Amino acid sequence: MSPSRGLNSSVLRILRLSKVKLNSNQSRTISIFTEIPKANTQIYVSRSHSPYLNLSIEHHLLTKSPAESTILFLYTNKPSIIIGRNQNPWVECNHAAIRSSPLQPLLVRRRSGGGTVWHDEGNVNYSVICPTEKFDRNKHAEMVVRALHSLDVQGAKVNERHDIVMNTPESTVPFKISGSAYKLTRLRSLHHGTCLLSSPNLKDIGKYLGSPAKKFIKARGVDSVRSKITNVHVGNEDFENAVVEKFRDMYGNVETTFVGEEEGTVPAIEKGVEELSSPDWIYRQTPQFHFSYPSAPASEELEPVQTRSWNIAFIARNGVITKSIEHNISSAPGDSNSSSVENSIIGTNVYEVTDWAHILPVHEQQEIPVAKAMNDMLLVGVTPAQGI
Amino acid sequence: MASIARTLRPAASRLAVAARGNTASSIRSPFGVRAFSATRAAYVKKYTKDHEWVELSDDKKTATIGISEYAAHALGDVVYVELPTTPMEVKAGDSIGAVESVKSASDINSPISCTITSVNSLLEEKPATINKGPEDDSSAGGWVAKVEVAEEGVSDLDGLMDGEAYKKFTEEE
Known part of the structure; x- marks a missing residue:
């Protein structure tokens, strides 16, 4: 009743x-x-x-x-x-x-x-x-x-x-x-x-x-x-x-x-x-953000970083990577090395990543600690469904 | 938008008065191109009780939507504007987005039935634009959405206030 x-x-x-x-x-x-x-x-x-x-x-x-x-x-x-x-x-x-x-x-x-x-x-x-x-x-x-x-x-x-x-x-x-x-x-x-x-x-x-x-x-x-x-x-x-x-x-x-x-x-x-x-x-209702590591981002916009070391930066919109720049020691911004990373990580759902070493184009020794640091910072492990 | 004015009213009306002076250039004069005939005058900018505005194009097929100067100042500093995905078909009064200020998420409602065809993405990048020129429909302005309007939307306009009536309404509120 x-x-x-x-x-x-x-x-x-x-x-x-x-x-x-x-x-x-x-x-x-x-x-x-x-x-x-x-x-x-x-x-x-x-x-x-x-x-x-x-x-x-x-x-x-x-x-x-x-x-x-x-x-x-x-x-x-x-x-x-x-x-x-x-x-x-x-x-x-x-x-x-x-x-x-x-x-x-x-x-x-x-x-x-x-x-x-x-x-x-x-x-x-x-x-x-x-x-x-x-x-x-x-x-x-x-x-x-x-x-x-x-x-x-x-x-x-x-x-x-x-x-x-x-x-x-x-x-x-x-x-x-x-x-x-x-x-x-x-x-x-x-x-x-x-x-x-x-x-x-x-x-x-x-x-x-x-x-x-x-x-x-x-x-x-x-x-x-x-x-x-x-x-x-x-x-x-x-x-x-x-x-x-x-x-x-x-x-x-x-x-x-x-x-x-x-x-x-x-x-x-x-x-x-x-x-x-x-x-x-x-996660996907997150307003657009710019992540840059190890060099901290200067603004909301993706821009080439002035650094002497390898750096990865991306823009995520609705929790998904839409743009990225990889800065290589050997490469100037905008050359072929910079663009190679774009194809590999664009479209990545930031909250779905389980290991950044699989996402980043890790081809140098120095990038392994970067992937590890990103795992520590960005991996999410909350499965809300369990908590209802 | 209705809401926001409440706790900040004295400051808001002061600011709103000041703002009207500053942004005169952004408000279309009814004595411009439009004042030629009485029928055209019916399609000047209209306002809702919830403090949104809508301005119909001369061919009555498209319109621009935004929040009023009064609302923008009553809201306080806008820190985020949530815009709708396009195209989106809405009825008068439906929520088409939201602004955040002073720990409040406030819905923006559509003044008329319409289909939203584009949004002002400048507001995502620089939310304060909506405080500076909420009734400015230029590329640097704080308008919210461009829409397509059918017959129903045009007739929805009849129920809304013109600038004069809205001014009186906000003074009484």
Whole structure:
């Protein structure tokens, strides 16, 4: 039985809870999103920790909810690195560190703008979807600040970058505890943010986000702004309850509906998960970039490098190499040696390479370390499908 | 585009006023070639409530689309412009790309039903061009797309605002 449109959210909640109890490990129950709830104020908390599913539920709410409704959605993800819509995964993270991590962090490209953030079980994400005409960058960050204040996190405030920061006894510089990003469409807009509550991985985040390839890449798109981060030291559920309470103060006293795995069976959400976890979305949506090694690129454009050693440079568009220059000690730019490399590496999908020694025309001893260095910097080993 | 103006409104309207002065040359005068007859005047540049503009060619077969000066300044510094692949057939209101500024990915919507035939790839290379001359349809300008228009697209124009009405609209917003 699918819930009819007329049911209010508290009824839905009871329905949901009883279903979950009845068959918690067996067949999936019918999602409440089979039909979009019509209420003007809606609150959801996800019990899934899959970033691909949670972001797809969020996108479904953004695109399918009633035009005038305001929706709060809270979710927590397993360890993952979430890059902004227009960012470069080779600039933003250290793929070798991700591959060798016991946490097996997932790589995710979200649909909103902004920079790269870390998610894990000690971080709760809040998301508010509202009519675009009522959109305001700070309104709901301020709501979260009020929630934090109600939990005795007194120093929290919104800064000029729309992030939430707080002072700690150890430092005079405020630490970031929450980052915001936005997706604005014609009628509906979304503001989502992280909130670091008790991440056990703070000391390792720098390792995952520090890219060894960064200085060899000039990329179009968006750079991340580094900030010092800290935990708030509040329990996830306490934070969720406090945010729900402040949201209710603003928009009305509605019940919270729990969502999760079963929402992945809604065709639009299932399609969203498939798209977000595909290499096509994660890597091929990368804005054009210029990679040059060992000589760092001077600009976004491919140009002959003035170097005394062998150098390889390429332009990748949609994650695929479209142009390249090999500079040989013996060759001047533009001569036959320079062009030979073009034929061999053009068309290469950067994210599909498993060994650059097979891709580069390695015919000199000195090129072997180059191939190895490129493997360390550029090989990606994340197979999102495993993490769903 | 609708969105963006909100939090930055006071600064935005100041900037928008300043910008109108600076880029007068990029805005086609309705008193030029077009003012010959009343029927032609119906095809001057039109604007949407979402802050996009569309300017139909004299033969009503093609048009240029972009975002308004008001939107460009309200957005703040644009750091990336995502353009559609061509050709792409769209209905009025469909998303045809996006701009990123201030951690926001904002959709650009098509003002009319049309087929996008080419895009302004200068915006990929130099996204700030859209801040400098969003209503400039020259090769150095910040226009977004060139499109082919059929009957439906031409009639979509009737529902849009002319420059005067749009100006009033942004002042009220």
